[in-house]
Amino acid sequence: MIANLLIGGIAAGSLYAMVGIAIVVVLNITDIANFAQGEMAMLTTFFAYWLLQNVGLPWWQATPLALLFGLVQGIVIQQVVIRPLIGAPTLSAIIATLGLNIVLNSVAGMIWGHETYTFPSPFAFSAPFHLGPVPMSVDSVVNIGAALVIIIAMTLFLRYTWMGLGMRAASQNEMVARLMGVSITRTSAIAWGLGGLIGGLAGILVAPSLFLDTNLMGAILIKAFAGGVLGGLNSLVGVFCGCLALGVTENLAGAYASPAFADAITFIIIIAVLVVRPEGVFGTVRMRKV
C-alpha cells in the first residue's frame, strides 16, 4: 500500500519536476517567472494530438516533431514578447506572461474548442512492470524515466557544454558574460526554447492519464512552482527533489490524513518548510549589495 503510494507520488512528482525544470531554466537565465509555461505545453500537446489523430503519424514520429514545435514556440515567444521586456520591472514581465497564458489558451480554444479529448498512449495496454513485489504501471515508469533523463541531460548540458557554460555565466552576471562574448539574446532564446521543449514533453506524458483539454496544465503549473520553491529555485537538483517530495506528500496526505484537505496540507507543509528555509531546501542565498 505505502509502496504504491510512494511510486504514484514519485510518478506525479516527475511530471511536476519536468515543468519545474522548464520554469527554472527560463527563470535563472532570463529572470522571468514564466506563467505561460503550462499553456505552451498544452499547445504542444494539442499539436502532438493533431499529428497523431489527424495526420496519422505513429507516436515515435509525432513526439519528436511535437517537441520540435515546443522548442520553436519557445524561441518565437521569447523573440516576440519577452525580448522587449528585458529591463522592465519583474512584475510587469510576470503579468505579460500571464497575458500570454490567456492568449495561448484562447488560441487553443479557437482551434480545438473546449471539449475533452482522449490522448492515445502507446503504453496503455502494456502489462505493469514489477519492482520486487510492487507493480508499477508502464506510464509511471516512463514518467520517472523521462524526468531522470531530463535532469541528467540538463545538468550535463549546463556543466559541460560551451553553450551551457555561457547560460550559467549569463545568469550569474550578465554584464561580465557579455564582455566574455556570450550573447544574452541568444542564451535567453535557447533557455525559452529548452523550456518549451521540456514543458511540452511533460504535457505529452501527462495527457494520456488526464483528459486532453485546454486546461490540461493549469494545476500542474502551480504544483511545479510550489515544488520548485520547496526545493529552491536556483538549483536544478533542488527543483527536481522538491517536485518529487511534493508529489509524494500529496499522495500520502490524501491517503492517510484527509482526501479533502490533501492540497491544503501540502501547502501548509510547504509554508512550514519555507519559514525555516526561506530560499528552499536546496536553495542558496544570493548575496545582495545594499
Place this chain on the structure above:
Amino acid sequence: MNVRLGACAVVTLALAVAAPYLLNAYGVYLVTLTGIFALVALGLNFLVGYAGQISLCHAAFFGVGAYATALLTEKAGVPYVLSLLVAGLFTTIVSTLVAVPALRLRSLYLAIATLGFGVVLQKIIFEWRSLTGGGGGMQLAPPSVAGHPLTATGLYELTVALLAIGLYGAHNLSRGRTGRALRIIKESETAAGALGISAARYKIAAFAISAFYAAVAGGLFAYLVGYINPESFNVGLSISFLSMVVIGGLGAIGGSIVGAIFYVLVPELLRGFNNDAPGLVFGALLVAVMVFMPRGLWGMGLRLTRRA
C-alpha cells in the same frame, strides 16, 4: 494645478452621483463592480506597489470578507454597514496570521506561500459546511439599511462612498510616514533598517491594510452578486487583482482605479464575438500594455501629460 484637480474632483463627483440615472441596471452593476475592484486594487497597491511584496491570497481575503459580512448580516442580524466594518477587522486579523510567517520570504517564494494560504482559507470556507453552506454557496437577500432594503442604486452609492473614503485614506497613508517607510523597504530592507525603520512591522501593516480593503470590497461584492460560493475566490481571482494593480501602475493610487476599469471594461466591450475572441484580445492587450508601458497605464498617462 490645484484648481484643475478640484475641477476634476467636482466633475467626477457629479458623474458619480448621476451615473445610476444615466445607466441601465446592467450598467450600474458594472460600475459598482469596477468600484469594488478598485477598492481591492487600492489596498493591494500598498503591498505590491509600495512595499514591493507580492500576494496571491487576496482573493481569499476578499472571500473571507464576503462570507464574514454575509454571515454577520444574515445569521447574526448585525446592520449591514457595521458588519462590513467588523468583517474588515476580522479579515485584518486573519491577514496578520498570514503576514508573520511570510515576513522572511521574497518574490516567488512569497508568491507561492501566499498562494498556499489562499488555498487553505478557501478550503476552510468550503469544508465548514455548517457555517458557510460549503460548495453549495450562500444565497443572499438584499440587506436592509436604515429600515429599507438596499437597492442596486443604494449599493452603488455605498460603494462610491467607501471608495472615496478608501481613496482619501490611501492618499494620506501613501504620503505619510507609512508610505515613505514602505517605499524605502521596497528599495532596500537593509537601508530601511539602518534608518531605524522596522521592515517587519511595516510589512505586516501593509498586509493588514490591503486585507482590510479587500475584505470590505468582498462584503460589497457579496451583496452585488447576491450569491457567493467558495469556488469564486480562487487563485485566478488573486491573479486578476494583481494584474489590475500592475496594469494600472505600481505605486500609483490613480493606477489602481484605471486598472480596475481596464479589467471590467475591456472584456465587456469584447463580449458578443466568438467565445474565445475576448480572451485572445484581452490577453494580447495585457501583453501589449506591459511591453509598451512597463510602468502601467497611469505611468504612461503621466508621461504623456507632462510632455504636453
